Amino acid sequence: MTVLALLITLAVVVASVVLTRGVTAVRRSANGSGGGSVHDVMEAAFLNGGPSRTVDTALAAMRQDGRLAIGGPGIVSARSTVTRDPVERAVLQELGAAPNGALHTLRHAVMRSSAVQEVGDSLAFRGLMVPPHAGHNWRTRSHILTLACVLGFPAAVVVSFVEDSSIPFVVKILPALIVGIASGAGNASRAAARVTPAGRAAAAAYRIAHAYRTDAGHLVALGGLRALPDPELQAQLQAAARQTPTSRTTRAGTTSSTSDSSMYAAAGVVVWCASSGPGGSSCGSSGDSGSGSGSGYDSGSGSGGSSCSSSSGSSCSSSSGSSCGGGSSCSSSS
Structure with missing residues (x-):
């Protein structure tokens, strides 16, 4: 049994290393050329709360003026056709296509628009965010170890x-089990984090x-809706x-939810889902995020459920009443 305890300890240590x-390699490669600065308020909103906060930022700005x-x-309803950036243009475009002008339908549609999705693409290209799905395999392995x-x-x-034996077997391997749990949980959280140190x-x-x-x-971009x-x-x-449903079933029959803040690639298309939760990513909302830490998409908090998907031929959702969540798969709508 002593030999078995040594083998288990060695296996846990090797797996942890x-x-x-x-995970460190994924985070380092995501940093790319080293990041840079945030270009505008929409990028700041995306870093702090993902697509949902980006849309809320545009809606709040357009409503205020x-x-x-x-x-x-x-x-x-639209009172002016003046827009200041692609996200605001997407708001007016989606509002024109909305059958009844419902706020929750509009909010969800804009999150799925290419204008919002491309904000995430730009941040990832500059190394401020980890590309969707980049750490999925390492996160899964970390959960397995835990x-x-x-x-x-x-x-x-x-x-x-x-x-x-004079020394119980559980005592012999207890240090290794504790190390494995800590390593697995810590690396799972790191792999799920979407904002890089540069971000x-x-x-x-x-x-x-x-x-000022x-x-x-x-x-809204910096503090969430609680700052309004x-x-x-x-x-x-x-x-x-809250009106955006928080779960759906994909075409493949896989049930998904907004319990964990992940981003996915569907049919080869980059898809940034909404919201952020502590240590993870989500397809939930960041609509009511009160986080003011500025630490970004992987450390905010939210309420309500919302989702988004790419508008370029693939989706995490097929309508305003659907969403994607951690561990689920998204299906192409093309």
């Missing part, structure tokens, strides 16, 4: 009862440089986030 090096009217119960070590504890207790630095620099801004768009000074608009956007 391999996982740590693998009167270009959009949002009445009860969550009906949007689970194996957790299950190994009761198994070791059973072996201790049948083993005739966090860029988000923090943008926050400092624009600390008090307009609604910047407040307009309680009526805040309530409407929060309600829109």
